[in-house]
Amino acid sequence: MCRILSYLGKPIVVEELLYKPDNSSIKQSYHPLYMSHLLNLAGLGIAAWDHASHDPSLPYLYKTQHLPFYDENLRNLAAKISPHCLLAHLRGVTYNDKQIVSMQNVHPFMFAGAKIALAHNGALFDFQKMKYDLLEYIRPDYKHFIHGTTDSEWIYAVFLSQLPNSSDNPATEDIVNAITETLKILQRVRQKHNITINSPVNLFITNGDFIAATRFVLDYGWQSFEAPQLAHFSYHSLWYTYGESYGFYDNEYKMKGGKAKNSIIIASEPLTDDTTTWVELPEYTLIVARLEKGEVKIISQDINI
C-alpha cells in the first residue's frame, strides 16, 4: 500500500532511481517485492530539488493519476533532470469503487507557499470518524489548502501546523518535535473515537535540505481476532542505504562505498533484490538525514509516544 523513495546527496539523474535498478520505483508500481498482493496503481508524484534550478528552494513537482509505466513524459523528464533531493510516491489503494483516484490525492503534498513536502505510506483506520477533530490542530491558513480526500493530506496539514511559525528550513529538533506531536495528536483523536485498530503512519518529509522518515504504527498488532486480514495490517517497511554515490557499480545498482558519505536513499523497500548494502529500520523509529559540509549525517530515535 503505497511506496515511497527519497534521496539526498550528490545530484543524480532521476531515472537512475525511478527506472534503472532491478526493483526500481516504477517497477514497484506493478511488481512490488514486498506486499506484492497490492499493486500501486493510483498515481505517482515526484518533488525534486535542484540547486541549479530557478528558485532552488522549490522543487520540480510532477504528479499523475495515470499508470506511471505508460507515462512517456515522466520517462523523458526523469532522463533529463538531476536533482540533489528527490521525494517520489506511488499511491496504492485497495481495489474498490469507493476509492477516489485523482490528482488531488497524489502525494507528495506541498501547499502553496510552503517549502516542505510530505508523502505517506499507510492508512488511518476509520479516518472519516476522526477527520474533523483534527481541524483544531491545523492552522487556519492551511485549512483551505486541503483539496483531496486522503488522510495523508490532513496529516500534512497537522504536521506543518506543529512547526515553529514561518519555518521553511526547520532545525532537526523542530522537525522531530513536530513529527512526534503530529503522531500524539493522531493518537489523541483516535482515543476520543475509541479507534484502536492497527494504522501505519510511515511519513517522508523533506524540503530539499533534509529528509525525515518514520516507521510507525498506531496500535500496532491490534485488530479483531476474527477479522479478515486488512491491507493496512500488513508489512510497511523502511530501509536506507548511504555512501559516496548511487549508481551502477560492479555490474549492479548500489551505493558506492568510500570515505565520503555524500548520499542517502531512504525508501519503503530496497531498489535492488540484493539488500546487503541496505539497512532495515525497526518499527517505532524516526530518522532524519541532513547534508552537513557535504556529508550525510543521520540522526535516529525510537518513537515512544
Add this chain to the structure above:
Amino acid sequence: MPFTEFNKHLDPEELAMITSKGATQSFEVGEVILQQGKASKKMYMVIEGCVEITVKIMGEGSTIIEKLGPGKFFGEISFIKGVVSPTSAIANNQVKCLVLDNLFFEMLSAYHPATKYKVLTIVGKQVCERLKKMHDKITDIISNSDMTTISFFGELMQSLTTPNEMTFTEANLSHNFLRKLQAFAAFSQEEVDELFKLGIILKAPKHTTLIHAGEMNSICFVVLQGAVQSSIIYNKKIAKLSVIGPETLFSSSTSVYQGLPFTITFTTCENAILFKLSETAIKSLQANMPLLWYKLFDLIFGSLIALEKSIDKLEVRLNIEIYNR
C-alpha cells in the same frame, strides 16, 4: 569423521545416520561457499579446515568477522529465514563441510525428530554464544555513547506495570482462532489444544517487561494482539533490536542455552494479549510430550535466528546513526 559437537551430543546410531544421509562438500582454498547478498538454501557445518566469515557493510571493503573451525555452523540465517546471506563464507584452506538442506531436515522431522532437536540444540547454542558476543559488543558501544537514559519516572512506571492473567473467554479467544494461528501452522489441532492447556493468557499493558535482564528461567510467549519490543538495556540506556507483532513467538535465551549470562529484554510497546508458557510448562512438555516440545523448539530456534539477524542490524546502525541522543 571428526564431527566434534555431534560426537558429544548424538549417539552412535544417530551419527551413523547423519553420516549416511547428510551430504558432504569440499572446497578449495579461497573458494566462496556462501556469497553475501545471494540466496542460500543450505546450512553448513565445518568438518575439516577453516572458514572465514566476511562482511561488506554499505559497500565498504570486506571485513573478516569470524574464523570457524571443525564443529562450527554457518549459513543458518539465510537457511532458516529464507533471506539472502548477510555474510560471505570463504574457505581459508582445504575445507570439508557437512551440508544440511531442507530435504535433510524434512527427513529428520519425519523419521528422526529427536535427532533434529539435538542438531538444532547444538546450532542454537552456537547462535547463543554469538549473540552473547554481539550483546557484549553492543553494551560496550552503548556505555561509551551519550545516549539518553531512562528517566526515574520511566523506570518507576516499568517496575509498577505488571501483566494480568485472563481466561480465554475474557480475552475473546476462540479455540477456532487459536487453531488457525499462523505461528502454529506446523501443529495439528490436537497439538495446539494441548499447548494451550499448558499455558496461560496474559493481558499486559504498554511498557510491561516480560523478560527481564538476568532472566534465568526458560519461558516463551506468543503475541496474540499488540506488540513487543526486544532491546538491549545497559546502564539505563535502551537500544532497540526489533518490534514483534502478532502471531510471533519469542523466548528467553535460556530456553536454548542455560547459564549463558546475557539477556535480551522484551517489553510491550503497545497493550498486548499474550500466550505464555512458563518454565514448569516447558519442563512438563519436555518430559511428557517430547514430539510437541520438538515442534515448539523449532519455533524457539526460529526466534533465536530472528534475534541474531536483528542484533547484527543494530550493530551496523549504532556505527552509522546518531541514535537516541
